[in-house]
Amino acid sequence: MGRMSLVVPGAAIALSVLATDARGLTIELDFSQDTSGFFSNADAKAAMEAAAQDLSDAILTPLGATVDTNTASFGVGSASFNFEYNYTHPSNGTDQVFDPAVLPANTVKVFVGAQTLGGTILGQGGPGGAGVRPGFGASAAQLQQQINDVTEAWNQAHTAATANIRRGGGPVMTNLSGTVSDTGGNISLDYDLDFGPALGNVWFDDDTNWHFDHTTAVADNHFDFYSVALHELLHAVGIGLGQSWNDLVSPGDSKDWLGSEVLALLGDGDDILEADSAHIAEGTQSLNINGVLQEVVMDPTLTDGTRKYLTELDLAFLTDIGWTVAAIPEPSTFLALAGASCLLLGRRRAA
Numbered sequence: 001m002g003r004m005s006l007v008v009p010g011a012a013i014a015l016s017v018l019a020t021d022a023r024g025l026t027i028e029l030d031f032s033q034d035t036s037g038f039f040s041n042a043d044a045k046a047a048m049e050a051a052a053q054d055l056s057d058a059i060l061t062p063l064g065a066t067v068d069t070n071t072a073s074f075g076v077g078s079a080s081f082n083f084e085y086n087y088t089h090p091s092n093g094t095d096q097v098f099d100p101a102v103l104p105a106n107t108v109k110v111f112v113g114a115q116t117l118g119g120t121i122l123g124q125g126g127p128g129g130a131g132v133r134p135g136f137g138a139s140a141a142q143l144q145q146q147i148n149d150v151t152e153a154w155n156q157a158h159t160a161a162t163a164n165i166r167r168g169g170g171p172v173m174t175n176l177s178g179t180v181s182d183t184g185g186n187i188s189l190d191y192d193l194d195f196g197p198a199l200g201n202v203w204f205d206d207d208t209n210w211h212f213d214h215t216t217a218v219a220d221n222h223f224d225f226y227s228v229a230l231h232e233l234l235h236a237v238g239i240g241l242g243q244s245w246n247d248l249v250s251p252g253d254s255k256d257w258l259g260s261e262v263l264a265l266l267g268d269g270d271d272i273l274e275a276d277s278a279h280i281a282e283g284t285q286s287l288n289i290n291g292v293l294q295e296v297v298m299d300p301t302l303t304d305g306t307r308k309y310l311t312e313l314d315l316a317f318l319t320d321i322g323w324t325v326a327a328i329p330e331p332s333t334f335l336a337l338a339g340a341s342c343l344l345l346g347r348r349r350a351a
C-alpha cells in the first residue's frame with residue numbers, strides 16, 4: 001500500500017439554521033463549541049441565525065452530499081481516497097478534525113464561538129480545510145497485472161472522489177494534488193482533487209460593545225453584531241479566501257479583480273480590493289436591499305451605530321467565485337436605516 005496524508009489547515013482569516021427553503025444553500029450553524037457561552041445571549045444567537053439565513057437565501061447553488069471514502073477494485077487491484085475536513089475551534093483556536101467527512105446535500109457547516117480578540121478586531125472567519133489519504137494495493141500476481149489493475153482501480157476511485165469532494169458547484173476552496181508510489185517504486189499514481197465548500201469557522205470578540213438585537217436600530221457607540229456575523233460568514237463561503245477567490249485576484253496587482261460579474265457592475269476591477277486581497281476596498285459603496293447606497297459588507301471595517309445588509313457588489317463577488325446568487329433577497333428583518341445615523345466616533349476592524 002502507498003498511503004499518505006495531506007492536510008490544508010483551516011484558513012486563519014478568520015458562523016442551527018433549519019432548511020426552510022429547499023431551493024438553495026443551508027448554512028448550518030454549529031454552536032457546540034461556543035464554550036464561553038457567548039451565544040447563550042438569545043439576541044446574539046438570533047442575530048447570528050438571521051445573518052446565516054440571509055446569506056443562505058442569497059445562494060441558490062445546489063451542493064452534493066459528501067461521503068467519507070471513495071473506493072474501487074479492479075482485478076487484483078484496489079484504490080481508495082479517504083477524506084477529512086478540518087477547522088479552527090471557534091472559542092480556543094485549536095485545530096479540529098472533522099472525520100468522517102460526511103455532509104448532507106446543500107449544506108455548509110459553520111462552527112461559531114467567541115474569544116477575546118486584540119486591538120480593534122470585531123470578528124474573524126474563514127472556510128475550513130481539508131485532507132485526503134489516498135491509498136492503493138494489489139494482491140499477489142504478476143507485476144504488470146498489478147500495475148494495470150491498480151491503475152484502473154485508481155482511475156475509477158479518483159473519478160468518484162473528484163465528483164464527491166467537489167460537490168457539484170460553488171467555489172473551489174482548495175486543491176490537493178500529488179503522487180503516491182509503492183515502496184518498490186514500481187507504481188506511481190497521480191491525484192488532483194478540487195474541494196468544494198464544506199466547513200467554516202467564525203468567531204467574535206467577547207468584549208466589544210455589541211448591539212445584538214438585529215430587529216432594532218443600532219445604538220450609538222455600539223457595533224452591530226448582525227453586520228459582523230454576515231461579514232464573517234461571507235469569508236466562510238469563500239470571499240477573500242480559497243482557490244477560486246485567489247484565481248481572480250490579478251497576479252500583477254493585489255488590489256485588482258478579474259472576475260466578470262464585478263467588472264460588469266463597475267466597468268473595471270481596478271483597485272476594488274484592499275491591499276490584503278481579502279476584502280473589498282475600504283469605504284466602497286453599493287446598493288443594498290433597500291435600494292440605498294451603503295458601504296459594502298465585505299470592506300474591512302464597520303462603523304459603530306450602523307448596520308450593513310448584503311449589497312449588489314457583495315453578491316457580484318459571490319457570483320464571480322462560483323456561487324449562483326439570487327437577486328438581492330429580503331433580509332430577515334427589514335429595518336429602515338434612516339434615523340440610525342450618528343457621529344462617526346471611530347471605526348473598528350472586522351478582520
Ligand SMILES: [Zn+2]
Nearest residue numbers: 279300350351
Ligand atoms: Zn474580513
